Every structure is written in structure tokens, then in C-alpha cells.
Amino acid sequence: MDEPFETIAIVGIGLIGSSVAHAARASAGTTKVVGYDLSADVRAEALRLGVIDEAADSLENAVAQSDLVVLSTPVGAIGKILPQLASAKAGTVVMDVGSCKGSVIEAAQGLPDSVxxxxAHPVAGTEHSGPAAGFATLFRNRWCIITPMERSDEAYGRSLARVDALWRAFGSDVVQMDAKHHDLALAVTSHLPHLIAYTLVGAADDVESVNEAEVVKYSAGGFRDFTRIAASDPIMWRDVFINNKEAVLEVLGRFSEELAVMQRAIRWGDGEALEKAFARSRGLRKAIIEAGQESAEPNFGRDKKG
Amino acid sequence: MDEPFETIAIVGIGLIGSSVAHAARASAGTTKVVGYDLSADVRAEALRLGVIDEAADSLENAVAQSDLVVLSTPVGAIGKILPQLASAKAGTVVMDVGSCKGSVIEAAQGLPDSVxxxxAHPVAGTEHSGPAAGFATLFRNRWCIITPMERSDEAYGRSLARVDALWRAFGSDVVQMDAKHHDLALAVTSHLPHLIAYTLVGAADDVESVNEAEVVKYSAGGFRDFTRIAASDPIMWRDVFINNKEAVLEVLGRFSEELAVMQRAIRWGDGEALEKAFARSRGLRKAIIEAGQESAEPNFGRDKKG
Known part of the structure; x- marks a missing residue:
């Protein structure tokens, strides 16, 4: 790609940060990756695994030698890190990869124009965490949503274009939108599903006469589909819900309303209403498969056919 | 296996019925499969696909020539079919494969002892329906729950043992329990997850400012995990909720309670409570993978690693 980021700093070396490191080296012309993480163990592991080329002993140190600083910590930490970047050298590009954007943009208002x-938000992930979980193709055929700052200077426009090109080099489709719309769309497609999955797994623990061994045994009946996303990093998700409170509560309200309608239909034995509600979801599933966002294999292909 | 069912009748030729046909031929010594379905199209398709060897033109006809009658219709139809089996020849074994057992057992009270x-309930399935969806290994490494009738005569005990052996021949682990416990355990591990998935998919349709194209695009953020089970057969699931009303409403109450607690934690910005709630679900996920009921691959292996 034109104007690659030759040296990048990964701040927060988890699933996303380590995947960015791998992808940048593999397909975006990056030649050096400096890593920083609050945990010295994580820094050492990332170095040992070859995820990063150098472990920085401070944020300042990591930032000083890099063209691009990638903030891949939980969202709650970004507000604390951004003020420390105000003194970065002019033209430093800083990109976060968090799942909510409104709170991050608010925290970035205090930065000088030179930064x-x-x-950015790559809509990709797995249920695994930590520097060993990353891989170069995580972002391939996934969407990356960029929610630019409100500034129209040419220098910023150029940095925006470089970040856009970076994600395209990773194999992502890139779209730009405003942060408020992003936060609502992701509350629907990602944050609410995670909250519901966590809640369902929690509720299963709560039925005294059905023990955990039974929940495990009969999980193939549907429950296991929820446990994948409910195994995602608890700290990351805590921060998402705290930082996207308004949109999450809004879509949660819709969900609860719909659930009450379902509950009443069951109580009243209204089979027609249930069947109608159930039937409309098949079209959405088909559209997701056709858009290449899912596998059409039964059970995602996890059960091998004979 | 000892005493195989040489000729079996499949009544209702969908995902489960056709999988039983394949599995019985492949591993349980069955030499002839007679099929009956209310839909003439389904009968013809099943015959064309080789799922069944002969299409019967009536239920009576299918039952008359078979050692084992498999009722694999939606649960709501079983109550209508059972009385028609009262005149079956002495010693005919009839097995249903429905997802709730209390209502089925109640419907079977009128049968003579000669039947x-x-x-039985194989805890297995995919999101696909119809005679083309079945395959011989669907039940392998899955649990099959048998909830016997309350009768202690030796002849019945022998039939029970043959059905038990049939599922073991299919590769299933077999467990016996009473119907009431079954219905509660499955409400937790299967029925509630399906209801929640249907509800979530329905609620996503309801946020005006986020259109369906966006839901499809960003579904990899978590939403797509729910669409698989929400694509399951609407009529089958309508019948499950109508026939297991009591247990489903019970576990739904627990879920709603837990969801209200989560909602309040988000509204209050109580990060500690959220993190604690999220953290406890990882153990359950791990147990499901260790029990062989799930793949440990990230995203079930549906995204290929580079």
C-alpha cells in the first residue's frame, strides 16, 4: 500500500491488538511492531510469541518511535490514555479499535490538532482473549467502521485515508458513519446479543433442580450457541456497556417488550402468533449467509457429516 | 445389535425422521424404511432421495408392516396420531422423538398395553428442515433422553431395552429420567435459548433507524450466533412452547429477573457487578467443550485462520 505505517505501536496486546500486529506485517508493509501493555507478563508473552518485535517499558516510549499508535485496550482505558498522547510528535496517527465510539470521541476532544x-471499529472477534489469540486473517471479509473526528483539515484527511487503506489491506470492507449511529447499530448487532448471552448463561445457573452437569450434557439443544459469546472477555464487555449505556438501554427496552409479547402468547397458547413471529427470522439468517458473514453449514459445520 | 427393528415406519419425514432412517440403515440393522408424511410432496421427495424405501399412502398402511413406528412430527401432532395407533398389531413399538415429553405421555395414556x-428425545439437531436435511451421524456423541411410561410388565421392559439399544447403535449416550424433569431441563438448555434467539432477531427488526442491511453487515459482532437457532422450523417450535408452557414460563421468569438486574447495573454504571456476572460464564463454556458437546475452535472454526 502507499504510505504504509512502517513502525506501529500496539497499546493493549489482546485478541484485536495482536491480530492488528500480525495483519500489518503480513499485508500492510509494517516492518516493526512495538508493544505496550500494563501487564509485564503480557508484554513478555507477546515478545516471546513474536507478536511484537520490541516491548516498550512505557506508553511514552512506545508512542515516540511509531507512525501509528493502535489503542486496543478495553474501551474504559482509552479515556485515560488519550490525554497522555497530547505531547506525541506532530502528525502521529492514533487509532482506537473499541466497540463504542461516542465516548471515545468525547475523550479525544482535548487532543491538539497535531495528533x-x-x-475505528473492526466488527470481528472470537471468544478468545490475550496475545496468543490473534491471527492475521481475523479482519478478512469483515466490516471496519470508521467514525471520523469532526475536522476538515487536509492533514487529518490524509491520515484518515491512510487508516482506511490499512483496513482494506487487512481484507476488510470499510465504511464511515457518525459515532451516534455506530453506537446504536452495534448495540443491536453486538452489544445486546452479548448481554443476552451472558444473562441466559447466568439464568441457567439459577434453576436449582437442574444441575450444571445437565446443562452441559444437553447444551447441544441450543444453549451452547450462547456460551461462545458469553465466554468473551468480561472486562472488555463491562466497559462496552458502561460506555454505550444509552443505546444499549434503548435496544434492551425493545427486546424486553418483544419478550413480553412472546411470554403472553405462550401463556395464552396462541400458536398462530408464535408461528408468525418465528417464521420472520429465517429471511434474516439467509441474508447474513448470502452476505458472507456466516457459514451455511449445519451447526456452522461443527458436527461432521458421515 | 440384538433384535434389530427390521422394518421401521417414519411418520413425519423431516430433519429428525430422515436422520433416524439413515442411521437405522447405517448402524442398527434396519433393512426397510417405510415413510409417511401428511405432505405428498415430502413423501415423494423422501422416496426420490432414497431416505425411505417405500412411501405409504396412509398412516395405517405404514404402521401395519413395521416393527417400530417413529413419530417424528411436530409435537402438537403426536396427540392426534397416538389414538390411531390403538389398533396396531400386538407388540408394535412406537417411539416419538419430540422435544417435550409430559404432554406426549399424557396423550399416550389411552393406548392399550399391547402397544x-x-x-424418546434425541438432543441433537441443526437449523435445517425437511427430508434432505437428515444425515446418519446427527445423533453421534449426542444425548438421547428416554422418559419411559409408568409400566412394569416384562414385555414393555424388553421394548424399552430395544429402543435404548437403537440409540446406542446410532452413537448416542442414553439416559432415562422422568418426563417432568426432562421438560424443565430442556426448557433451560433448549427451549428458552430458542425463544430468546427468536425474540432477539425479532427485536432487531424493530429499531427503525438501523436497517436490515446494517444488521446483516455487522452481524459478526455477535448477532449471527443467534440467527442459527432462530432459523429452526417455526411449526416445530410453536408446538414445543405450547406443549411445555409451564416449564418455559418458569425459566423465562428467572431469565427476566436476571435481565432486570443487568439492566439496572448498566443504568447505574455498576461495572463491578457486570464484570462479576460476565466472568462466571466462562467456566460453563469450558465444561461444554470438555464434554465434547462443542468445538473449541474460535467461532466454531467458521473463520479460517491464515
């Missing part, structure tokens, strides 16, 4: 902050 | 009804 080019580009909020 | 041996064995309620």
Missing part, C-alpha cells in the same frame, strides 16, 4: 485521532 | 410406547 490525528481516527476512531 | 409399547417409548417416549
Amino acid at each position: 490525528h485521532f481516527v476512531p | 409399547h410406547f417409548v417416549p
